[in-house]
Amino acid sequence: MSHIIRIEGSSTAVDAEPGDTVLDALLMAGVGFSYSCQAGNCGTCRCELVSGDILELEYSEHALSAEDRARGVVLACRAQVWGDVTVRRLDDEEFVVHPSRILDCRVTAVEKATHDIWRVRLDIRTGGPYAFSAGQYASVEFPFARGKARDYSMANAPFEPGIEFHVREMSGGAVSSGLGEKLAVGDAVRVSGPFGSAHLREKHFGPVIAVAGGSGLAPIRAILVALDQLLDERPVHVYVGARTEADVYCEDEIRGLARLHPDWHVHWVLSHGEPDPGRARRTGLVTDAIAQDFTTFEGFKAYVAGPPAMVGAASELLQARGLPLRDLHADAFYPADRKASAPSEEVSIP
Ligand SMILES: Cc1cc2nc3c(=O)[nH]c(=O)nc-3n(C[C@H](O)[C@H](O)[C@H](O)COP(=O)(O)OP(=O)(O)OC[C@H]3O[C@@H](n4cnc5c(N)ncnc54)[C@H](O)[C@@H]3O)c2cc1C
Ligand code: FES
Numbered sequence: 001m002s003h004i005i006r007i008e009g010s011s012t013a014v015d016a017e018p019g020d021t022v023l024d025a026l027l028m029a030g031v032g033f034s035y036s037c038q039a040g041n042c043g044t045c046r047c048e049l050v051s052g053d054i055l056e057l058e059y060s061e062h063a064l065s066a067e068d069r070a071r072g073v074v075l076a077c078r079a080q081v082w083g084d085v086t087v088r089r090l091d092d093e094e095f096v097v098h099p100s101r102i103l104d105c106r107v108t109a110v111e112k113a114t115h116d117i118w119r120v121r122l123d124i125r126t127g128g129p130y131a132f133s134a135g136q137y138a139s140v141e142f143p144f145a146r147g148k149a150r151d152y153s154m155a156n157a158p159f160e161p162g163i164e165f166h167v168r169e170m171s172g173g174a175v176s177s178g179l180g181e182k183l184a185v186g187d188a189v190r191v192s193g194p195f196g197s198a199h200l201r202e203k204h205f206g207p208v209i210a211v212a213g214g215s216g217l218a219p220i221r222a223i224l225v226a227l228d229q230l231l232d233e234r235p236v237h238v239y240v241g242a243r244t245e246a247d248v249y250c251e252d253e254i255r256g257l258a259r260l261h262p263d264w265h266v267h268w269v270l271s272h273g274e275p276d277p278g279r280a281r282r283t284g285l286v287t288d289a290i291a292q293d294f295t296t297f298e299g300f301k302a303y304v305a306g307p308p309a310m311v312g313a314a315s316e317l318l319q320a321r322g323l324p325l326r327d328l329h330a331d332a333f334y335p336a337d338r339k340a341s342a343p344s345e346e347v348s349i350p
Helices: 022-028 066-070 214-229 251-259 286-293 308-320
Strands: 003-007 013-016 046-057 073-075 079-089 101-112 117-126 137-141 150-153 163-168 188-195 208-213 236-242 264-270 301-306 328-332 343-349
Touching: 003 022, 013 022, 022 079, 066 073, 073 079, 117 188, 150 163, 150 214, 163 214, 208 214, 208 286, 208 308, 214 236, 214 251, 214 301, 236 251, 236 286, 251 264, 264 286, 286 308, 301 308, 308 328
Parallel strands: 003 079, 208 236, 208 301, 236 264, 301 328
Antiparallel strands: 003 013, 046 073, 046 079, 046 343, 101 117, 101 188, 117 163, 137 150, 137 188
């Protein structure tokens, strides 16, 4: 017997099979709902459980605080439906929906950005127009790895032509490893999207902190290019973590943008090795540099992207210094094989 999921304050009512997650059922029915990792890691799909029977699957403590949990907030991607359910959106104001598209694209450039990061540029041949918000990602299928779609963040702002991805080679990775030898100009690439909610909130006029690690600079670049075009100025603090000088890329471009704005501040932080002579860089962990510079993040919006460990550490620090979870927009680059979870706790709200 199927159940019904309702969204309070709207006429939305969709069918769900027992065991579906709230998020899966809403997306299957074409209802727009904020989400990103679909694995209980990012907190983007938080919503209030108004009534109904759910079984909560395992989730990360960074995605849902104990306080939120105690006041009935759940993760839609972790909430399995075992009866009729009503949920309430938490962030109606920030809710953006772009139509999901399947695009046939062609590679126009594959450029080496560092020893292990490739900048891949695509032209859209069919399936467009492609509307997205700066900071979102897409599911990408390269011709040499059919059936192995992987998520990559758009590195370009929506108003820049084509699509750009920054792909970091993972050793042994089915898709990313050796990408530069496997992909050539003219190759056909299938792109589905956009996805994710770690996108720029243009209507937030307070200060911004943007934190990137490795190829996490892709969505952060998109957000910075989009911020640069907004008419109203706000303080912007950019922290990019790289292992060594050899892992630094996109620097001239980002510093060039920062020079156009009196209150933009850019820091590259090397975790291993020393900066090249003449380069004013900090060393150590990017999170330590942030901790040295700020005592509070009240009133900020934070955008964080990159390896899960760095995103987790940065998210913890930002929240410990007063950033509410609703103002934290993070994409951890989890590998495709980390999207499975096991049941943990049963919840019922009459
Ligand atoms: C929302 C989102 C956005 C992303 N955006 C980007 C992006 O813009 N640029 C980018 O380079 N990547 C991005 N990723 C990661 C990307 O989707 C792939 O996971 C990555 O390219 C590895 O794919 P693969 O097929 O080469 O490796 P797989 O064959 O899937 O994995 C090979 C091995 O490497 C391990 N592994 C894979 N990725 C990681 C990792 N990040 N950390 C630790 N171990 C890992 C796997 O566990 C496995 O053991 C994103 C991921 C998500 C979820
Ligand atoms: S926690 Fe649900 S989408 Fe990330």
